[in-house]
Amino acid sequence: MGELTMLMLSTRGLESRNLSGSSARMVMRVSEQHDRPKGLRAREAFLITDSNLPEGFGLYMAFAKDATALGGLPSQAKTMILPDELSYLADGDVLRLWTKNNEVRVLYRRNSFHNHFLLTERCNHYCLMCSQPPKNIDDGWIADDVLAAIPLIDPSAQEIGFTGGEPTLLGDDFFRILRTMKSYLPRTAVHILSNGRLFSSPEFAKRYADIRHFDAMIGIPVYSDVSTIHDYVVQSDGAFDETIRGILNLKHYGQKIEIRVVVHRQTYARLPQLAEFLARNLTFVDQIAFMGLEITGFTRANLESLWIDPVDYQQELYRAVSFLADSRMNVSIYNHQLCVLDERLWPFARKSISDWKNEYMPECLGCREKENCGGFFTSAKIRYSDHIRPFSFE
Amino acid sequence: VSKFQPLSAYQKSLVDGYQLLPFRFTALDGREYVLTNQAGEFIVMERSTLEALVRHRLPATNQFYDDLKSKHFIIDHDSSVAMDLLPLKVRTKLGRLADFTGLHLFVVSLRCEHSCPYCQVSRQSDNKLAFDMSVETAEKALALVFRSPSRGIKIEFQGGEPLLNFSLIRYIVERAEAWNLAERRDLQFVIATNLAVITDEILEFSRDHDILISTSLDGPADLHNANRPRPGNDSYERAIAGISRVRDAVGRDRVSALMTTTKLSLGRVREIIDEYVLQGFRSIFLRPMSPYGFAVKTKWFKAYDVDEWLEFYFAGLNYILELNRSGYSFTEFYAATILAKMLTPFEPGFVDLRSPAGIGIAAIVYNYAGDVYASDESRMLAEMGDKTFRIGNVHRDRYEDIMTSDALLGPIEESFAASVPMCSDCAFEPFCGADPVFHHATQGDVVGRKPISAFCTRNMAIFRRLITLMRDDDDVRRIFVRWANSRC
Numbered sequence: 001m002g003e004l005t006m007l008m009l010s011t012r013g014l015e016s017r018n019l020s021g022s023s024a025r026m027v028m029r030v031s032e033q034h035d036r037p038k039g040l041r042a043r044e045a046f047l048i049t050d051s052n053l054p055e056g057f058g059l060y061m062a063f064a065k066d067a068t069a070l071g072g073l074p075s076q077a078k079t080m081i082l083p084d085e086l087s088y089l090a091d092g093d094v095l096r097l098w099t100k101n102n103e104v105r106v107l108y109r110r111n112s113f114h115n116h117f118l119l120t121e122r123c124n125h126y127c128l129m130c131s132q133p134p135k136n137i138d139d140g141w142i143a144d145d146v147l148a149a150i151p152l153i154d155p156s157a158q159e160i161g162f163t164g165g166e167p168t169l170l171g172d173d174f175f176r177i178l179r180t181m182k183s184y185l186p187r188t189a190v191h192i193l194s195n196g197r198l199f200s201s202p203e204f205a206k207r208y209a210d211i212r213h214f215d216a217m218i219g220i221p222v223y224s225d226v227s228t229i230h231d232y233v234v235q236s237d238g239a240f241d242e243t244i245r246g247i248l249n250l251k252h253y254g255q256k257i258e259i260r261v262v263v264h265r266q267t268y269a270r271l272p273q274l275a276e277f278l279a280r281n282l283t284f285v286d287q288i289a290f291m292g293l294e295i296t297g298f299t300r301a302n303l304e305s306l307w308i309d310p311v312d313y314q315q316e317l318y319r320a321v322s323f324l325a326d327s328r329m330n331v332s333i334y335n336h337q338l339c340v341l342d343e344r345l346w347p348f349a350r351k352s353i354s355d356w357k358n359e360y361m362p363e364c365l366g367c368r369e370k371e372n373c374g375g376f377f378t379s380a381k382i383r384y385s386d387h388i389r390p391f392s393f394e
Numbered sequence: 395v396s397k398f399q400p401l402s403a404y405q406k407s408l409v410d411g412y413q414l415l416p417f418r419f420t421a422l423d424g425r426e427y428v429l430t431n432q433a434g435e436f437i438v439m440e441r442s443t444l445e446a447l448v449r450h451r452l453p454a455t456n457q458f459y460d461d462l463k464s465k466h467f468i469i470d471h472d473s474s475v476a477m478d479l480l481p482l483k484v485r486t487k488l489g490r491l492a493d494f495t496g497l498h499l500f501v502v503s504l505r506c507e508h509s510c511p512y513c514q515v516s517r518q519s520d521n522k523l524a525f526d527m528s529v530e531t532a533e534k535a536l537a538l539v540f541r542s543p544s545r546g547i548k549i550e551f552q553g554g555e556p557l558l559n560f561s562l563i564r565y566i567v568e569r570a571e572a573w574n575l576a577e578r579r580d581l582q583f584v585i586a587t588n589l590a591v592i593t594d595e596i597l598e599f600s601r602d603h604d605i606l607i608s609t610s611l612d613g614p615a616d617l618h619n620a621n622r623p624r625p626g627n628d629s630y631e632r633a634i635a636g637i638s639r640v641r642d643a644v645g646r647d648r649v650s651a652l653m654t655t656t657k658l659s660l661g662r663v664r665e666i667i668d669e670y671v672l673q674g675f676r677s678i679f680l681r682p683m684s685p686y687g688f689a690v691k692t693k694w695f696k697a698y699d700v701d702e703w704l705e706f707y708f709a710g711l712n713y714i715l716e717l718n719r720s721g722y723s724f725t726e727f728y729a730a731t732i733l734a735k736m737l738t739p740f741e742p743g744f745v746d747l748r749s750p751a752g753i754g755i756a757a758i759v760y761n762y763a764g765d766v767y768a769s770d771e772s773r774m775l776a777e778m779g780d781k782t783f784r785i786g787n788v789h790r791d792r793y794e795d796i797m798t799s800d801a802l803l804g805p806i807e808e809s810f811a812a813s814v815p816m817c818s819d820c821a822f823e824p825f826c827g828a829d830p831v832f833h834h835a836t837q838g839d840v841v842g843r844k845p846i847s848a849f850c851t852r853n854m855a856i857f858r859r860l861i862t863l864m865r866d867d868d869d870v871r872r873i874f875v876r877w878a879n880s881r882c
Contacts, residue, residue: 225464227473232404241475326875
């Protein structure tokens, strides 16, 4: 309690053996099953927890404390010693290894409800508060890894998210990934974070709809009811029109849409007007989420023009949320702590921060509402509300 | 140099000015004007701002600029998506037109055991069976009902007192349900009854066929019984007992009540509303009297004028807002209907306040003897000897002939508010409706002269009041948003 530690999803293996002859990248499912069918073992990574070593796995992994067990393997076995940060790894997780430098990235954790794939770091926005600053690089290889990982995911997975960058920039690969999801994980819901601009082409929207996924939702940001402000926030002229047209096209084809509004100093003032705009023009969207600022990426560079204590925008947030709720729209508040939210807004607050970056502050010690509270992004230690306080047990 | 551009970089195109999208405006009160667009959105501003706006002199820095742009009153060079959204909104508002006739009224008997002096349907006394609908007529009428393309079909039994001919109600309900096995419409039934003659048999039938009961409740016992005389002078007692029996047998929300304002009601609006609260209702429809039937003959209709009614209505509205402010949700139906037009993207589809008029194409009446009328008011007028709005007969005419008759299409087209003198310029036209039957009855002309129209005076006053109330009080605005959405 109180100490902020973020779950490490990406790290380096401490030491490896026999990996040099392998392909540059390997996507593998983690196994802890000693009696795993032999036919599957060659493509999986066995996680060693005792001295009992089944034969035939494509890779053997151990934490430093168990590393001696690796000595019991045949000399040609591929092995890697993992740092303790990855101690949460478990059967059914999926990894990517860069064999050249021992880099390990956890792509999927079976025990988590928060599994996301970053599809590209490229983006046609340059948002003031981007948490994942875009890079103009050729990272098409990511899609190949995702396509390799999807068949390894537990088919009972509830939901998989796709983020970026802007996932739709993958073009053909974007659709290929969604079709692969439908083929291999037909019961898994899909949530895509997109700025929606490419869907302003009716053909692009139709290609998406034609996949006919049973439960796919696109989360699309709309930061203002006024084009100039939205375009400024996303640093792209003409973005507002394309995003709105994209939403209209997607709904024309009956697709599920979530509108996402990040609340900060440049957006809070017109939240009530934005709410009216959404209720009046985009009545048909499936849900609307108002999100607290994540103090990471570009937000740090722009912190002074973005930061506003959530306590100082409660009036605008309340007007917006109550208008949408009264208009029978499905509205939620993400990434806000209960002690800074107007109590009338509590029923709309969701615990939304992904588990691997979700923390609480020292002020939260002894708070009776902690179980119900969304808490903080790990990055919030840089700046958070002056009004965080525990609700005491009476 | 920052890699981020300032807001001003995205506002460069604003120096090129803006274009006006279609809107109308009118004085709201001594101080401000209201502007409305075709989709029913509105903005209130001072005259000087309005003048600057229409002269293209409103700077982008003005506090109203972004609101006007967001609500699609203006369009500038930065964004053209208004041209996609505004037509979509107008189309949504007009969407109900395509549904066509959903409400089908069957006057199964003109007989009634009440003798209300304000009776607008000119009821006949209890024993004259000639005023009952026959099975043959009902059968022919049902065939017409299912010719309507509407997915939702509501059959409402009217009178007189329709329960005096309950055997025919039973027949129609069962026949309609049989018919609907193949048609698969969203079929609903309503009985409009004073509840005085309701029986356990009727209650059980209503329960088994999911029939809604709509009754009359004019206020406290003395007022209700003075308005609604019957043998024994016990109309109130029977209505209250009936409401309770319907709730027990059919369901709490399966009974609703309507009130009619009489001279005796004036000054007693709080008591009337209290009576509705006491009886467990969550809404009331404060209705003025209509100029038809005995109400005209007995001069009850002329016993108060539109200004007296408005005073009554606004006093009631204020009292209802007090109830809501204190935390008790309670709705005034007529205000809620108008607010749905103002505050939601939808059209509530209330047959008495829409344009084109709802006559025939939203609601239609099959009268006891087989004549088809364009509205409930049309058959009321017919009992007074004026059959202007008789659009056919179930025994003689085909559906196609009835729905394309001049008696129907003429009044709809002529009274269409968007092209009627004065209405077409009126800022409140998006919230209003056309009532050709009322204007024919009061002025002998389906359009009528608006300055002397009580319909116009009444609605304009209500539009202004609702907008002013919202402008002046955020709490009222929130209450109104809830009311508006209760009607969608």
